[in-house]
Amino acid sequence: MKTPEQTDPDAPRSTRTALLAAGIHLFGKKGYIGTSTREIAHRANTNIGSIAYHFGSKEGLHQACGAEISRRIREGIGTPEASAPSSPEAARTRLETTIRAFVMFLNGSRHADDVVSFMVQELGTKGPAFEIIYETLIEPKHREICQLWSTASGQPADSESVKLAVFAFLGQSLYFRIGREAVNRRMGWDGSTPENAAMIANILITNLRKILNEEPNE
Amino acid sequence: MKTPEQTDPDAPRSTRTALLAAGIHLFGKKGYIGTSTREIAHRANTNIGSIAYHFGSKEGLHQACGAEISRRIREGIGTPEASAPSSPEAARTRLETTIRAFVMFLNGSRHADDVVSFMVQELGTKGPAFEIIYETLIEPKHREICQLWSTASGQPADSESVKLAVFAFLGQSLYFRIGREAVNRRMGWDGSTPENAAMIANILITNLRKILNEEPNE
DNA sequence: GTCTATAAACAGATAGAC
């Protein structure tokens, strides 16, 4: 017997994708335990039974949501360029492009709101979809940026200081998303707009330049 | 009729404080919805009814936990010094002391683990205790550090760029706590130790010096 | 103050009609 969860093409489309969209939205907003299957089914304009049919169980749906948001985030922040940068300056430029894309994606697009919330939930609680997000998104992206940082700074890409510096670098961007309620309130901002995101990106890029400029002198 | 929640001194002590400790631990670990009152009562070696007696309801207990962790965190990261720093160099030194205390508190002490987890849960989900944490902890601490940053860099303390830079600065520390599962895994670290926390603090302080050193040249 | 028993609502999973 062939169940839909085993078939690779997205054959039925309608109900299945509606469940994924509703799952991503609600899991991201209220967490895994905080979201009921009834709520998901209602938002997807279908019934509870269809979750078991398409994904086996609530946890199966959650896993599928995790794989889906990992894919969308990779799309959203862009794929790494094929060729390695030829000079430290070129590497620094690529770092700046990367951080701007990352910040704008995290904070500036209302379209990506659901997927980002989902990822943050998983990161913080180490939920059941943490594995797939780490393996397919965080690890490769961190490794890629360590390479750029290495070229830009002259330090070895697998050194502890480079790996930590890259986490600090990416962590700043992520923090502005995670703590945005506090940030918006303190800044007097009315919600997260692309303009606000651009201001954040500018500060981070300014800091990045200062950090990298003095790096070789150490 | 006088209920215990209205009396200010911690008169009964035993059961009430046991419930607070259990609540902070479990709410921090599994979130508000993910924690059942039965679980809390069991961990506090008491019964479900006592939660209603001492705190009115599950949400009442959660609020009380929020106030308690805010108090403990303020204790843990130290109170601001009474006198303003006399020179930019003195301000920079205080910033370095502050960030090291913050990082060590967040990442290095197993004792503070419960309260930090609780705060992170509230920050991310904007839970019912967010208000009290923001008002009593985040706002005053951010304001205090903006003052130091202003003295160290020469920029006005209420400028957008200073406020954002301070958030970026604090956000890095917090990120290493929130994303520690990912960080530990990528670094090959076996859990969060004071030694690892010290490495993180060193990187952040190095970055801080670079950022502040070039500040006046802009 | 402490504890037990119970009520009323809700959860996820599933069998089976269509």
Next chain:
DNA sequence: GTCTATCTGTTTATAGAC
């Protein structure tokens, strides 16, 4: 494939014994 009805277990809150 879709949907309903139902089973089983768990949730918080509460009434009342001690």
